Amino acid sequence: MEKFEAALRRVRERTPLVQCITNFVTVNDCANILLASGASPTMAHDIREAAEAVTGADALVCNMGAIEDTDAMILAGKQANRLGKPVILDPVAAGGTALRRESAGRLLSEIHFAVIRGNASEIRGLAGETAAGSGVDAGVLDVVTEENLLSSLEMVRSFSQRTGSVIAVSGAIDIISDGNNAMALRGGCATMARITGSGCMLTTLIGAFCGAMPDDLYTAACAAMAAMNVCGELAEKRRLTNGTGNATFRTDLIDAVFNLTEQQLTEGVRYEIY
Amino acid sequence: MEKFEAALRRVRERTPLVQCITNFVTVNDCANILLASGASPTMAHDIREAAEAVTGADALVCNMGAIEDTDAMILAGKQANRLGKPVILDPVAAGGTALRRESAGRLLSEIHFAVIRGNASEIRGLAGETAAGSGVDAGVLDVVTEENLLSSLEMVRSFSQRTGSVIAVSGAIDIISDGNNAMALRGGCATMARITGSGCMLTTLIGAFCGAMPDDLYTAACAAMAAMNVCGELAEKRRLTNGTGNATFRTDLIDAVFNLTEQQLTEGVRYEIY
Amino acid sequence: MEKFEAALRRVRERTPLVQCITNFVTVNDCANILLASGASPTMAHDIREAAEAVTGADALVCNMGAIEDTDAMILAGKQANRLGKPVILDPVAAGGTALRRESAGRLLSEIHFAVIRGNASEIRGLAGETAAGSGVDAGVLDVVTEENLLSSLEMVRSFSQRTGSVIAVSGAIDIISDGNNAMALRGGCATMARITGSGCMLTTLIGAFCGAMPDDLYTAACAAMAAMNVCGELAEKRRLTNGTGNATFRTDLIDAVFNLTEQQLTEGVRYEIY
Numbered sequence: 001m002e003k004f005e006a007a008l009r010r011v012r013e014r015t016p017l018v019q020c021i022t023n024f025v026t027v028n029d030c031a032n033i034l035l036a037s038g039a040s041p042t043m044a045h046d047i048r049e050a051a052e053a054v055t056g057a058d059a060l061v062c063n064m065g066a067i068e069d070t071d072a073m074i075l076a077g078k079q080a081n082r083l084g085k086p087v088i089l090d091p092v093a094a095g096g097t098a099l100r101r102e103s104a105g106r107l108l109s110e111i112h113f114a115v116i117r118g119n120a121s122e123i124r125g126l127a128g129e130t131a132a133g134s135g136v137d138a139g140v141l142d143v144v145t146e147e148n149l150l151s152s153l154e155m156v157r158s159f160s161q162r163t164g165s166v167i168a169v170s171g172a173i174d175i176i177s178d179g180n181n182a183m184a185l186r187g188g189c190a191t192m193a194r195i196t197g198s199g200c201m202l203t204t205l206i207g208a209f210c211g212a213m214p215d216d217l218y219t220a221a222c223a224a225m226a227a228m229n230v231c232g233e234l235a236e237k238r239r240l241t242n243g244t245g246n247a248t249f250r251t252d253l254i255d256a257v258f259n260l261t262e263q264q265l266t267e268g269v270r271y272e273i274y
Numbered sequence: 275m276e277k278f279e280a281a282l283r284r285v286r287e288r289t290p291l292v293q294c295i296t297n298f299v300t301v302n303d304c305a306n307i308l309l310a311s312g313a314s315p316t317m318a319h320d321i322r323e324a325a326e327a328v329t330g331a332d333a334l335v336c337n338m339g340a341i342e343d344t345d346a347m348i349l350a351g352k353q354a355n356r357l358g359k360p361v362i363l364d365p366v367a368a369g370g371t372a373l374r375r376e377s378a379g380r381l382l383s384e385i386h387f388a389v390i391r392g393n394a395s396e397i398r399g400l401a402g403e404t405a406a407g408s409g410v411d412a413g414v415l416d417v418v419t420e421e422n423l424l425s426s427l428e429m430v431r432s433f434s435q436r437t438g439s440v441i442a443v444s445g446a447i448d449i450i451s452d453g454n455n456a457m458a459l460r461g462g463c464a465t466m467a468r469i470t471g472s473g474c475m476l477t478t479l480i481g482a483f484c485g486a487m488p489d490d491l492y493t494a495a496c497a498a499m500a501a502m503n504v505c506g507e508l509a510e511k512r513r514l515t516n517g518t519g520n521a522t523f524r525t526d527l528i529d530a531v532f533n534l535t536e537q538q539l540t541e542g543v544r545y546e547i548y
Numbered sequence: 549m550e551k552f553e554a555a556l557r558r559v560r561e562r563t564p565l566v567q568c569i570t571n572f573v574t575v576n577d578c579a580n581i582l583l584a585s586g587a588s589p590t591m592a593h594d595i596r597e598a599a600e601a602v603t604g605a606d607a608l609v610c611n612m613g614a615i616e617d618t619d620a621m622i623l624a625g626k627q628a629n630r631l632g633k634p635v636i637l638d639p640v641a642a643g644g645t646a647l648r649r650e651s652a653g654r655l656l657s658e659i660h661f662a663v664i665r666g667n668a669s670e671i672r673g674l675a676g677e678t679a680a681g682s683g684v685d686a687g688v689l690d691v692v693t694e695e696n697l698l699s700s701l702e703m704v705r706s707f708s709q710r711t712g713s714v715i716a717v718s719g720a721i722d723i724i725s726d727g728n729n730a731m732a733l734r735g736g737c738a739t740m741a742r743i744t745g746s747g748c749m750l751t752t753l754i755g756a757f758c759g760a761m762p763d764d765l766y767t768a769a770c771a772a773m774a775a776m777n778v779c780g781e782l783a784e785k786r787r788l789t790n791g792t793g794n795a796t797f798r799t800d801l802i803d804a805v806f807n808l809t810e811q812q813l814t815e816g817v818r819y820e821i822y
Contacts, residue, residue, distance in 0.1 A: 023317075024298045024301055024317075024572045025301050025302055025305055025315075025317050026302060026305075027572055027573050028302060028573055028574060028576060028577070028744060028745075029302070031573055031574075031744035031745075032743060032744055032794060032795055032798070035742045035743060035744060035794055036742070036793060036794050036795070040684075040685060041573075041684075041744060042641070042684055043571075043572075043573050043613075044641075044644075044645070046615050046616050046647065048647045049615070049644075049645040049646070049647040049648065052645045052646065052647075053644065053645055056644075065317075067320050067323070068320055093316070093318075096318075096323075096327065096330075097318070097323040097326045097327060098323070098326065099320065099322045099323040099326075100323065136314075136315075136316055137314060194309045194310070194532070195306060195309060196302060196305035196306055196309060196315060197302075243533070244529050244533075245310060245528060245529030245530070245531070245532030245533050246306060246309055246310050246528065246529065246532045247306055247310070247524070247525040247526075247527075247528035247529050247532070248525055248526075248529050250306070250795070251525060251795040251796055251799060252795075252796075253795075254793060254794065254795035255792050255793030255794070255795050255796050256793070257793070258742070258793025258794045258795070259791070259792075259793050297591075298572045298575055298591075299575050299576055299579055299589075299591050300576060300579075302576060303576070339591075341594050341597070342594050367590070367592075370592070370597075370601065370604075371592070371597040371600045371601055372597070372600065373594065373596045373597040373600075374597065410588075410589075410590055411588060468583045468584070468806070469580060469583060470576060470579035470580055470583060470589060471576075517807070518803050518807075519584060519802060519803030519804070519805070519806030519807050520580060520583055520584050520802065520803070520806045521580055521584070521798070521799040521800075521801075521802035521803050521806070522799055522800075522803050524580070525799060
């Protein structure tokens with residue numbers, strides 16, 4: 001898709017600075033996938049400087065894995081809203097505990113998010129549906145399938161209309177909507193669920209694309225998801241060829257983003273518009 | 275050993291959710307080795323949710339590298355005890371500072387641990403022997419050798435009887451006892467001491483095995499140690515063949531867990547029953 | 549250079565224990581590059597034990613990425629000063645926010661640093677020049693070039709005389725001075741700026757070399773910079789040969805330190821004495 005190529009080009013031309021308030025489990029991967037994409041990372045999260053740091057950034061990513069930084073996210077997010085910079089939410093395990101439900105509620109009421117990207121359980125939970133996920137993975141009853149695709153698309157479209165945010169659900173089938181447009185993307189691979197940080201990295205990559213093209217957040221988020229899917233397939237191909245495992249896959253995935261060509265993106269992406 | 279094969283199979287069949295309250299140095303490796311083994315990680319450690327998160331987990335790993343989370347470990351550990359879920363302790367540098375000695379004391383008095391896995395200095399220190407280790411490595415006077423093997427086995431057996439925990443000491447020679455049974459395992463390689471996180475990853479893997487078979491914690495812990503030894507040897511073989519270094523070794527080690535077959539485990543393990 | 553070979557040999561013979569109070573983004577890489585060099589890491593940073601841990605360490609690295617640990621750095625740094633152990637400062641984004649300017653001021657006034665290693669914007673900022681860097685990268689107006697090389701050397705020499713610290717600026721051209729001697733080093737590669745942690749790892753490596761030869765801190769810091777440059781080139785060569793990306797580059801860089809021979813160091817280093 002030409003729009004996705006253009007988005008990838010923009011990230012590399014503009015090298016956006018993406019501030020991430022994110023968890024200690026996958027923070028290194030998030031920084032390296034930003035650098036792989038052509039963007040720059042800053043992981044300033046201390047409440048005493050998080051909002052000030054937003055001034056120099058092109059986008060802000062709030063990852064609820066860093067649950068202890070919720071207050072810093074709110075200060076920084078409000079500042080980003082004031083300055084018109086896109087804020088992206090990753091509602092990690094948002095329905096998992098009382099603390100997370102409360103934090104998610106506060107974040108959604110205090111900050112306007114450009115994009116919210118989660119797994120099916122996390123997004124269904126935020127949207128008010130009953131969700132079955134435990135821990136950081138989506139529950140089997142929640143995931144988007146061929147069977148529930150249309151109703152799932154309706155869910156994200158409606159949640160997007162209520163929030164004014166682009167809503168993205170990642171999984172074997174990804175779905176995304178800005179309240180009006182909607183798209184399903186296929187691709188990636190099952191090994192992505194066998195490394196920690198696939199979701200965090202995807203959200204961070206959405207931050208890079210949104211930071212580079214804040215004028216078209218829906219295309220930015222779609223392009224980032226497309227890039228992740230294509231890179232997941234490229235890395236999986238290497239894993240199958242070389243007989244390696246999940247750790248090498250993680251490295252290959254980031255490498256694939258580093259080396260991703262516009263042609264690979266266009267030829268590799270599979271999507272349907274709804 | 276057939277029992278070890280069966281244990282590995284159980285981890286993959288049951289995909290236990292292992293909650294780790296662990297340090298920021300190696301947390302990513304711990305999550306990825308869990309995923310490599312077939313288990314799932316959750317790193318919930320905030321004191322406001324750590325105990326609640328235990329409800330959904332199959333095992334809890336407390337790693338004293340996260341010394342600032344001692345209170346969260348105690349809350350979560352007590353909850354796990356209440357729910358009958360195995361708690362595994364990694365007493366990182368437990369004798370290193372006054373703070374750590376105090377934290378170790380509190381953890382041992384408040385929580386019943388299914389397994390305690392440390393290096394020789396850490397375990398000797400906990401058991402009340404004089405230990406010489408500095409920092410996070412075992413002191414040379416403390417390590418288990420052919421010469422002190424029998425007295426070392428006696429030490430872990432006796433410490434196991436006092437605590438009711440399976441006690442595991444890892445090193446060039448690993449020893450383990452449940453107070454009655456005792457075993458020495460050989461294997462692994464010296465390069466394991468040239469990456470950060472070998473010990474943390476082993477403890478986490480013990481968490482995966484215990485989460486999958488809480489009915490036989492001794493076999494679970496033995497099998498996890500056996501798996502780590504065999505995978506360490508597989509990764510070292512690759513390092514020597516490819517002329518790579520410690521960073522690639524870390525990746526290969528996790529990959530080896532990902533790809534470990536029951537046959538590799540049985541053929542690779544070396545142990546003696548005492 | 550024979551002095552650099554001797555320094556590398558000393559690190560491997562003495563296996564210094566390097567305590568790092570460092571940020572959660574790159575802490576794992578810092579620990580692994582220490583282990584690659586032959587040194588040992590301890591990442592004790594809790595304010596209740598940071599100073600006590602210094603007793604067993606050979607050098608202390610304070611990385612301002614861990615801005616929330618400034619008080620722990622001051623306690624530990626003062627203790628290291630008292631015990632005559634080298635303290636190395638990495639002033640990450642020191643001019644980026646009011647909080648960082650204040651923390652940098654406190655650190656410089658309370659601790660005597662053996663070595664301060666930063667990028668051009670960070671060091672110019674600390675030295676009182678106007679600096680243009682944003683986030684964690686050096687601003688284009690600040691970097692050391694062939695054109696401003698002599699005035700940049702004068703800046704570090706003068707800043708070194710005022711502080712009594714060896715001052716090291718890394719970039720496409722590295723410069724370093726102890727107030728009297730000064731050196732420019734060339735090498736490394738542009739991909740080093742495409743991974744997170746190049747700077748942090750370099751500072752940590754300086755900690756290893758200073759811990760191994762506290763009697764000649766200038767040579768120690770120069771040798772560490774030389775080693776990083778040579779290893780950066782070795783890793784880049786592999787990247788270009790294998791068509792890999794920044795994630796594999798990171799792994800190869802640490803591997804190169806692990807396998808670095810004295811001959812590679814001598815043949816690969818490029819420097820000029822000023």
